[in-house]
Amino acid sequence: MAEPLLKVEGLSKSFGGLEAVKDVSFEVPRGSIKALIGPNGAGKTTLFNLISGNIRPDRGTVLFDGKEIQKLKTHRIASCGIARTFQHIQLFAGMTVLENVMVGLHTHLHAGFFSAMMRLPSSRKEEKKAKEEAMSILESLDIAELAYKEATSLAYGQQRIVELARALAQRPKLLLLDEPAAGLNIRETAEMGRLIERIRESGITVFIVEHDMSLVMKISDEIMVLSYGEKIAEGRPLEIQKDPEVIKVYLGEEEV
Amino acid sequence: MRNIYLKILALTITVVGIDLVTNAMDKTYYLTQLTMSLYYAMVVLALVLLMGYAGQISLGHAGFFAIGGYTTAVMSTINLLPYKDKPLINTLDKLRLLVLREDLYGDQILSFNPWVGVLLSLLIVAIVAYIIGIPVLKLKGHYLAMATLGFGIIVYRIVLGTALFGEADGISDVPAFKILPGLSINGEMDTKRMNYYIAAFFVVVLVYLLLNLINSRPGRALRAIHGAEEAAEASGIDTAKYKLKAFVISAVITALAGALLTHFNGGIGPSEASVMKSVRYVAIVAAGGMTSVWGGLSMAMILNFLSLRGYFGSYDDAVFGAVLILIMLFAPEGLLSLKIRTGIKKKTKQPHNI
Numbered sequence: 307m308a309e310p311l312l313k314v315e316g317l318s319k320s321f322g323g324l325e326a327v328k329d330v331s332f333e334v335p336r337g338s339i340k341a342l343i344g345p346n347g348a349g350k351t352t353l354f355n356l357i358s359g360n361i362r363p364d365r366g367t368v369l370f371d372g373k374e375i376q377k378l379k380t381h382r383i384a385s386c387g388i389a390r391t392f393q394h395i396q397l398f399a400g401m402t403v404l405e406n407v408m409v410g411l412h413t414h415l416h417a418g419f420f421s422a423m424m425r426l427p428s429s430r431k432e433e434k435k436a437k438e439e440a441m442s443i444l445e446s447l448d449i450a451e452l453a454y455k456e457a458t459s460l461a462y463g464q465q466r467i468v469e470l471a472r473a474l475a476q477r478p479k480l481l482l483l484d485e486p487a488a489g490l491n492i493r494e495t496a497e498m499g500r501l502i503e504r505i506r507e508s509g510i511t512v513f514i515v516e517h518d519m520s521l522v523m524k525i526s527d528e529i530m531v532l533s534y535g536e537k538i539a540e541g542r543p544l545e546i547q548k549d550p551e552v553i554k555v556y557l558g559e560e561e562v
Numbered sequence: 563m564r565n566i567y568l569k570i571l572a573l574t575i576t577v578v579g580i581d582l583v584t585n586a587m588d589k590t591y592y593l594t595q596l597t598m599s600l601y602y603a604m605v606v607l608a609l610v611l612l613m614g615y616a617g618q619i620s621l622g623h624a625g626f627f628a629i630g631g632y633t634t635a636v637m638s639t640i641n642l643l644p645y646k647d648k649p650l651i652n653t654l655d656k657l658r659l660l661v662l663r664e665d666l667y668g669d670q671i672l673s674f675n676p677w678v679g680v681l682l683s684l685l686i687v688a689i690v691a692y693i694i695g696i697p698v699l700k701l702k703g704h705y706l707a708m709a710t711l712g713f714g715i716i717v718y719r720i721v722l723g724t725a726l727f728g729e730a731d732g733i734s735d736v737p738a739f740k741i742l743p744g745l746s747i748n749g750e751m752d753t754k755r756m757n758y759y760i761a762a763f764f765v766v767v768l769v770y771l772l773l774n775l776i777n778s779r780p781g782r783a784l785r786a787i788h789g790a791e792e793a794a795e796a797s798g799i800d801t802a803k804y805k806l807k808a809f810v811i812s813a814v815i816t817a818l819a820g821a822l823l824t825h826f827n828g829g830i831g832p833s834e835a836s837v838m839k840s841v842r843y844v845a846i847v848a849a850g851g852m853t854s855v856w857g858g859l860s861m862a863m864i865l866n867f868l869s870l871r872g873y874f875g876s877y878d879d880a881v882f883g884a885v886l887i888l889i890m891l892f893a894p895e896g897l898l899s900l901k902i903r904t905g906i907k908k909k910t911k912q913p914h915n916i
Contacts, residue, residue: 400788401786
């Protein structure tokens, strides 16, 4: 288990004159919860998008499970075993909660246009199994009763959970969570924290961007701090809390 | 959905019911316009697949319809008799791909079996849609609408300016398409009823295929692209591939409708390729509620029938333009949205209880 699940080396990305991510290197060990924090505009979401393939890096490599993925298309990266949620919730409008989660199963199903349109027995069987699996994911997240509601009509906190359910349906090795507690109240945030810990216990490695410090400090094994696109600190939660560089970035220069 | 067979049964009963009612009313001449409406309904259903499911607009479907219709029209009216001794033609003849018949003026002509024309039209449209689709489907929203519109205009101008396609006159004297012995698509008076049922058969099968698709892996993939493309891609869906497949399948269905209607009408003219036809199809899909197979089908039947019976007079195109505007303004979810909404509940306002 020495080899990390995700290994990022020298990753850089500029938008015009702005260097959003500058030469960032780090590792996410298998089975850990690693958090990425930093002030607004530090490049956290950009870094996430570089890993998941939504944006192409200018330089650097992303090794996932020992394989270079930075040149792959987003959907190929997803089928390698990286699932993600979005800072601004992106559920499929016009589809039920159950259907949203079934979309997460896409890469594990096989039916094509022909077998689906012809309603071949193979596609019907697969459909039934997919439904059961999606349902069991909803049950494990305690939202089975929402299965047949339109996903985008749900309360915000519920939508976050549905997005998580969809990501879990991909049976990922690595789960990227972009501000999962954004917009949640204190109780919901605590619930989300427990949920993330449960997900890690099930064997999924978690890499999370989050602003809620109490959540980050509580659940993370390691924290990495980004400021103006550069990594300024990395370590255990207690170390990060004491790191003078981090304190400077978050609270401004200490005046003694 | 287990009741899919019930839905198909209900549709079949409706098809038979319409026939019986027109018969009882002694208005069997309606069957001609109903048959044409059914073929146009195929185009609308093909657009429901593309626009309603996958969320990709096309203002070029009249172009695909025309390519389908003109291909089979040219193939089945071209006279190869003068070249009969050429080895190629001779071989085609031996393969039974050619048929000898009398044209309108009683002269002998040797042209392709309609089977060849119809199948070739599907093949050509599949290739054209594939080639056009790769670059065009990278565009979104208005840009995609404009690019497909451009394609439609190109087809229209080509049809209008090419002698092979009869220029402004179009192509007439397209023979019957004998599908099976005793089963033939043509505009003869005595086969009116049979032709109504042939067209209805194609529509019923298409509805069945589309309903099956909605709740399946590829169907969900298309709807996911419609709902949130970025998230669909992150869920492992090859969005570019799915959009292209939906586009090609939609175009081929449209070409089939074009080819079959051309054999039914015995000809095709450039108006079938006009941009207003594309706008009309989109207007009908919108009136039917975009995503609804039933809404699209019923609106296609009602509006096309009224149009073909001449109820809109010389304002025909204006009516469809007005339909599009009014639907977008007052009922963006379609005319049936208020009453017959099955499946998913109506979208409610997103609550923010933070």
